[in-house]
Amino acid sequence: MARALMVLGTGSDVGKSIAAAAFCRIFKRRGFKVAPFKAQNMSNNSYVTVDGGEIGRAQVVQAEAAGILPTVHMNPILLKPSSGTGAQVVLQGRVFGQMEALDYHGYKPRLKEVVQSSYRRLAEEYDLIIMEGAGSCCEMNLKENDLVNFPMAIWAKAPCILVADIDRGGVFAQLIGSYHLMTLKEQSMTMGFLINKFRGDPRLFESGVDIIEKETRLPVLGVVPFFQDIHIDSEDSVAVQADQRNMRPVGPNTLNIGILRFPAISNFTDLEPLDREPGVVVNYLSRPKEMSADYDALILPGTKNAMEDALWVQKSGWKKAVRGFAEQGGTLLGICGGYQILGERIKDPEGVESAHKEVPGIGLLPIETRLEGRKIVRKVTGVCMVNKKRIRGYEIHMGRTVPLIHEGDAFVRIHEPGKKTSRHDGWATGEGKVAGTYVHGILDASGFRGEFLNRLRRARGLRERPPRQGRQARFHQYDRLADHFEAHCRVDDILTSILSERNIS
Numbered sequence: 001m002a003r004a005l006m007v008l009g010t011g012s013d014v015g016k017s018i019a020a021a022a023f024c025r026i027f028k029r030r031g032f033k034v035a036p037f038k039a040q041n042m043s044n045n046s047y048v049t050v051d052g053g054e055i056g057r058a059q060v061v062q063a064e065a066a067g068i069l070p071t072v073h074m075n076p077i078l079l080k081p082s083s084g085t086g087a088q089v090v091l092q093g094r095v096f097g098q099m100e101a102l103d104y105h106g107y108k109p110r111l112k113e114v115v116q117s118s119y120r121r122l123a124e125e126y127d128l129i130i131m132e133g134a135g136s137c138c139e140m141n142l143k144e145n146d147l148v149n150f151p152m153a154i155w156a157k158a159p160c161i162l163v164a165d166i167d168r169g170g171v172f173a174q175l176i177g178s179y180h181l182m183t184l185k186e187q188s189m190t191m192g193f194l195i196n197k198f199r200g201d202p203r204l205f206e207s208g209v210d211i212i213e214k215e216t217r218l219p220v221l222g223v224v225p226f227f228q229d230i231h232i233d234s235e236d237s238v239a240v241q242a243d244q245r246n247m248r249p250v251g252p253n254t255l256n257i258g259i260l261r262f263p264a265i266s267n268f269t270d271l272e273p274l275d276r277e278p279g280v281v282v283n284y285l286s287r288p289k290e291m292s293a294d295y296d297a298l299i300l301p302g303t304k305n306a307m308e309d310a311l312w313v314q315k316s317g318w319k320k321a322v323r324g325f326a327e328q329g330g331t332l333l334g335i336c337g338g339y340q341i342l343g344e345r346i347k348d349p350e351g352v353e354s355a356h357k358e359v360p361g362i363g364l365l366p367i368e369t370r371l372e373g374r375k376i377v378r379k380v381t382g383v384c385m386v387n388k389k390r391i392r393g394y395e396i397h398m399g400r401t402v403p404l405i406h407e408g409d410a411f412v413r414i415h416e417p418g419k420k421t422s423r424h425d426g427w428a429t430g431e432g433k434v435a436g437t438y439v440h441g442i443l444d445a446s447g448f449r450g451e452f453l454n455r456l457r458r459a460r461g462l463r464e465r466p467p468r469q470g471r472q473a474r475f476h477q478y479d480r481l482a483d484h485f486e487a488h489c490r491v492d493d494i495l496t497s498i499l500s501e502r503n504i505s
Contacts, residue, residue, distance in 0.1 A: 053093015
């Protein structure tokens with residue numbers, strides 16, 4: 001069976017996912033056959049694996065860093081929030097059902113076997129499992145039925161590293177407080193601490209390290225500097241939803257793209273390739289007044305609750321703003337839920353997402369969507385019918401969308417890899433001025449992305465540019481991430497602890 005390392009956190013968004021990805025890459029480069037594992041992930045940022053299931057994006061990133069293909073067993077439980085208290089539950093890649101938080105916590109004991117069976121599958125195939133915890137490892141009211149943090153580490157006999165975010169402040173309370181909330185068994189499983197997102201001269205924190213080590217009798221295994229120039233896919237939409245991204249200035253010399261920030265925005269990593277293009281400004285817009293004539297395109301991204309977000313579009317004034325933008329010649333692209341909302345209406349007779357049976361869309365595409373209980377999850381490849389560029393991506397949706405007119409233009413022609421039959425997807429009007437598709441990842445294709453952006457540049461009179469290298473460039477980013485962590489962490493000590501016989505006794 002494989003050895004394991006558990007990366008725990010003092011809270012959410014402290015850098016557990018990034019640290020786990022870094023260790024996947026580090027140990028892969030040292031000759032180990034490595035796989036990531038997170039028992040339960042809460043995220044609307046998901047991905048379709050080669051085995052046709054759905055898992056959190058973070059484990060996909062970690063699998064890529066480890067140089068392997070992601071499978072559903074790397075994230076056996078995925079919770080996709082659809083309301084303030086409810087979520088869609090995905091078990092080993094397949095939809096299990098919709099649950100309220102209270103019901104789900106009561107169901108957790110029965111899910112342990114699901115989690116353990118997935119872990120065993122990986123442990124039989126790989127040398128080393130890099131496990132990731134969720135949220136804080138010391139939430140005292142949740143410990144009893146915890147599937148992800150210390151109980152999982154103890155079951156797998158995995159030594160633990162506790163990650164804290166010094167950038168948010170309170171790092172002593174985070175680490176020392178968490179340590180003193182641990183049981184004696186949990187303290188014995190913890191090999192040390194990793195302080196993440198440090199800004200400034202590390203020598204100024206040497207006394208801080210001494211304090212932490214004195215109060216806990218455990219070593220600080222790394223002080224990792226904050227970085228902004230290493231590009232790794234984000235785990236979830238925390239920064240996007242919490243308005244933590246600063247609005248960048250738009251003007252006549254840049255290509256300006258607005259992203260409609262739905263309340264239930266999902267799979268926002270579809271849009272990250274645009275952020276990395278030179279001369280392109282990408283802003284997430286919450287209020288119609290933020291939309292100005294300087295924007296060249298508006299993208300309606302995926303959403304976990306198209307019904308409720310369609311209503312939000314109506315109530316917030318975005319419907320009028322989006323229609324006005326289109327009338328002025330602006331380019332609109334809808335992806336998945338955004339595509340549905342661009343249509344005439346969305347129906348939900350079975351109550352899949354909402355108590356509403358039908359809600360109006362923006363009405364810019366002649367389509368109608370009906371939500372159904374069976375989820376479509378599949379990888380696809382094909383060609384855009386508007387610009388003739390190759391595309392590749394995946395579908396994850398509950399809706400079935402049909403055109404309301406017999407004549408018109410499909411946006412893409414796609415097929416599942418390995419299958420001969422192809423089909424049309426999406427819709428486009430005005431030679432692609434307003435378009436929508438179910439294909440997540442369509443902007444990853446450099447040919448499609450390059451032509452999409454250059455068409456906007458031509459309309460503005462800006463110089464055309466070749467697109468940045470496609471997502472294959474991300475493998476270089478994983479090496480840079482590994483280099484960064486190796487330079488600032490005691491990796492040899494961590495590996496020694498992982499391989500220690502005391503962890504498998």
